[in-house]
Amino acid sequence: MSHQTGIQASEDLKDVFRRCTTSDDIRLVKVEIKDEQLVCVDTVPIRSDSWRDEYDPAVKPLLEKDRACYMFFRFDARDKWLFIAYTPDSATVRQKMLYSGTRSTVRTEFGGGFVDKDLIGTAIDEVTLSGYDENVRAAQAPLPFTDAEVEVMAIKQAENNPDISVDTRHKTHSGLSFPLDGDLQEAVGRFKEGSLNYLQMRINLAGEFIFLSDSGNYTAGELERVAPVNDAYYHMYRYDHVYNGEETSSVVFVYTMPGSGAPIKARMLYSSCKGTLIDELTGAYKIAFEKTLEVQDQAISEEFLMSEIHPPVVELKEKFSKPKAPGRRGPSKRPPRTNN
Template sequence: MSSASGIGAAPELVECFAQAVTQNDLRVIKVSIKNEALVESGKWNKQGDFMSDYAHIVNYVEDNVPAYLLVRLDSASGSEWLSISYVPDNAKVRDKMLYASTQSALKKALGDYRFKDSIFATSKADLTTDGYEAHQRHVNAPKPLSAREEAMQSIRAAEKAAGLNKYQGAGERRSHAGSAPVGFKWTSEAEDAVKDLANREGCSKLVILSVNTRDESLVLKQSSRDVSPNQLASFIPSSEPTYTFYLWSRQRNGEDLNSISMWHLSTMTIPNLVLVFIYCCPSGSPVKHRMVYSSGVVSVVNAAKGMGVSVAKRSETSDPEDINEAFLQQELSNTPSGSSTPVSGERVAFAKPRGPPRRR
């Protein structure tokens, strides 16, 4: 089999390795490139266990001459090998290029599956027992994770700490707030503050909740009364995600009362009270927090519904400064700027598309 360099394994090398596989007494086979072919250039039998024999590996190579070393590992099958590509820094440039581009061809010619591990050495210092142990520690070390993978790992660890087994997801956790599955454990303060929204006394109420990511519990961050829509931005944090329940006491004027009939307010008994849920996730929030909060929006709203608190509109923003009276009006009407929505009950004629032109 030839490589990218055009160099292939000599038949004598293939036969030598095949015999070594069947005979368990050989420890090392040295392979060199000679006359544009991979050939066997030295063999050494076992003298002891793998590590004691490996201590002599450095004696089988020269300071400035590249070579391959095929070393038998001490395995149960006896047919697992270590491939060492020794290309010293002070070797000739042409030799370094040839050995670097031929290594994969060598293993393919002898059977990739037989080589359990590979080492690339650039000096004799890399071929010591200390160097091999350092290589093993590197191979067995945990692989580096991306930011998203680290966040998911933290979430799984939190779920495990909360008592979830591998067959359960976050939706299986149950809160004392109700019997329906929810994503977070509610603290009593958070639960009482949200339940208080059901007592509609004709005044605006604000409840801001946050997640304790250490145990994924939902905690009360702030509860206030008589907060106007244009004051919301000063209450909602701009550095961390939050869940906000805002019971808006609208003015009783003709325009509002005409438009309020367009909205479905569920169990609302006072027509000028509107309950809005706002999920605010600033763009600078940590990745883990963004993932935890975004996955819990639906569960939080459903849990509130289980407490007798129905949300008329669910909104989302990344900047608290966006939240004001105009924002709420826009969200509640669900009408983009510059467009109009037909009044409830008004039928809009469907424009039938034109068919293809007739052939003449």
Template sequence: MQSGIAASAELTAAFNNLLASPRQRGLLVKIDKEKLVPGPSIEPSSSDFFSDLDLLTPHVKDNEAAYIILRRYPDASDSFIAVTYVPDTAPVRQKMLFASTRLTLIRELGIERFRETIFATTKAELTADGFRKHDKHVELEAPLTEEEQTLGAVKRAESEEGRGSSVKRSHISDHFAMPISDDAMGALKKLGDSESGDNLVQLKINVSSETIELASTSTATLPDLSTVISSSEPRFSFFKHSHDATNGSSSASIIFIYTCPGASKIKERMLYASSRQGVIAVAEKGAALTIVKKIEASDPDELSPESIEEEFKPKVETKKAFDRPKRPGRSGALLVVPKVGQMAWRAENRACKAYLFGTISEHIARQKAVV
């Protein structure tokens, strides 16, 4: 889900100033009048990243969302991290706007400049202890996949090519910032390559590490979907549906199903909503899947076999019967010019409309007869 919000010229200028000022620690970004605009800059009090996190305290509010760009790796080309801070007490519309625009922010400013994106909902996560816990969790994650290593090399090459230029590189905006595990990517590829085996792949988001992971693979039929897809957590599901093609032969089509139960946590809702398009792009480009239908539902119970089957039924075209051209004149009636001294009036019934002629006295007599 994309919000349509873009970076303002003021934000681009402020970020370029941050790039040109190695000692500046960071920059706050807000959404104002449907644009990303710069907030206060964060000047360092020391050369230590963790010590400078105390500088965020006056800028982080209990009920106001914000983006925080921080310089963490000063000697690297991708020296920044982008923090999306969305407290639970922020207004609902603000939550959705910031969640759906978080990837747009780094794309507008240049994804090659950012090594990591972080989603936070509490002030504690933005302290030194909070960052250390985050780092420890990331260290426990699996090493980079081959696709991620390739993407990293591309980003570094693009960064070297564009170094010294303040112009953003729009051609990399299609990259998905959230990493995907080897198991998840492997399951998607197998779904597209294999003629048999499991036909349902469910992916989930690891909220703490913001990573796409494999939830499960299984064999399912249309009636099974409402029970095998999780009813307690959001899911990105890819289902290979076997059906009859228009030429009478059997065919298998990939359906993308996004479910987000009403009991899901706010942070889960925002992460899944903002990652939906990225997951589809990864499946289509990375795993070479051809997705023919996209379905969204609050709960798996809404996935009825009838409604899905209806999407694959060939459209029956009904030929319109030939209509004989009507005669000229209103309602197809032939209008005869009355003689001098006569008047014309229109008599109507349920079946037809016609013009009748006669004298005024004849018309009055007929009207009385009707009454």
């Protein structure tokens, strides 16, 4: 099995992960990358029936100002865990790239079905209990206005404005624009240079920025495994392939959203940010997309890419033309006889 950075979980860590999901004695596991492996560096036992009472005493002492880490924190049920990805701004660039590129791997090794929530932070206060609560509040905040709602409001305002004329101008809403975090900016640059052929992006709903959730170099056959479609994601992929006997390269942008299960706020934000994100990638980074796709519950496979980039030509069969019916013949008109 290939991984985003080639980094895999050690056997000891796999054993700890199995204990987490089968026993009732572990509240928290801290994971770091050491010697090109994911290793368990600490565990905290369950001491009470309240996860909120244990959160800060378990999490805060294990956070270091300049060192990235992952944590899995158990809520009160065995199958409900919080995945914490902590990458401080002061960490080295190598740490940021490693931890960003391995985030999906460690989550998968633990068992994605056991992860109930994700918390991503670049500062200690963002991953404490108060930071977690703020993240939850932001996810439950009122939704932004849709384009349709903004248009209705503008129409009502125009109807109620006695001074409106043909020269009146108003600002239209063209979508939300969230900034790209530092890791993603660097990864987009590497994608542009050709050292990466796949980027996976997500929106931090609490921090309102777009971050890199995965990156790497994959064949089209591997995409179905590494590009999830069970949640909202943005994907960029450079598809190098042969078509009609010629080598060709096509860059595609894919927005995936499940048919059900995703929160309404996430649906609205991802939909609203898609256009401005594409504009930034094509404008600021000069990335030319051959196709921008939006799919729902559709795996990003090689067959899917080929059908979208090179849609099959439908040959129109020529309709059979019936011969024209002969005209009706009336009684023959003979010249009148003349008597000589």
